[in-house]
Amino acid sequence: MLARALLEAALEKSDEVEEKDMIVKEDDQKSVHVGIIGAPNAGKSSLTNFMVGTKVAAVSRKTNTTTHEVLGVMTKGNTQVCFFDTPGLMLRINGFPGKTDAWMRAENAWGSVNLYDVLIVIFDVHRHLTKPDKRVSRLIAHLGAEEHPKQKRVLCMNKVDLVEDKKDLLKVAKEFGDLPGYKRYFMISSLKGSGVKDLSEFLMEQALASPLVFLVASSLVDYIIHHYYFTAVKRPWDEEATIMSEDNMKNISLEVVREKMLHHIHQEIPYVLEHRLFKWKELRDGSIRIEQHFITQKQSQRKILVGKNGSKIGRIGMEANEELRAIFKRDVHLILLVRVA
């Protein structure tokens, strides 16, 4: 379902791809950098994927699937919106024992969180209504509820499609509605897409610098702050972000296969599996040959993953192949092998 929604979104955006390919002079280019932060499973990857219209991060029903920072780019006309995931940051907020790799990653991510022009704080509103989610208030407290001089913060209440009585949403809106640092609130469903258009329009507007800020600046300090903000948002496109590097493509290929695997294999197997890219080759006709290996601990796990006469792994491979072809816009020959360690 989700894969189809993503594909449809990708196809729907094919006109925008043409737009993206148009040459926009550097003077006319605008961009805005958006960080997305939230507890595991809040829907950060789904939201990024929905907006960008293609797969940038693995999405699954299991938590902590985002293991590294992923960048997605949405380009419309002369405006580019770059999305940054903030993996591991919640670890820092919740506290964790020892200075692990995860801790280091979280510290690095924390260092950059204030650099985004917009910070989206996202949470699962359905979960919050079922059982108040302390992680949300802890996250807000950690970020500081007061207004940030250079960053616009927005609160996204995600998964509204799961809330049966929409009146319940008002309760949550009331609970978080008075935070001075959050000028905008969005009720969204990253899965169904409701509310996402408004959010995406808001983000696009942030890239448009308004000369009015100079007129309303009432003091020198105010002027400097606004001027800083003005120049910060009026920056040309991030060229690197628009190029899909081979490393990016390799990551995407692993993530798409992993997502399909998680969709088809529901036991503990995904967690004891090793999954690697074994070979990557661009062929003369422009197509890509990708070989990935799954390494299981036991023969019995291998059997489940392969399925009767290879039916499971075959299905995973076919679905992933189709999606990768749509994302890379070229032929893909995906080979999946399952071995026992």
Ligand SMILES: Nc1nc2c(ncn2[C@@H]2O[C@H](COP(=O)(O)OP(=O)(O)OP(=O)(O)O)[C@@H](O)[C@H]2O)c(=O)[nH]1
């Ligand atoms: N019903 C519903 N499900 C959603 C929505 N957004 C995300 N999900 C589901 O919630 C689960 C987690 O979504 P992700 O996008 O992977 O969440 P995440 O915040 O990136 O998770 P981590 O990578 O673990 O930090 C997936 O099964 C999604 O399909 C939504 O708006 N509605």
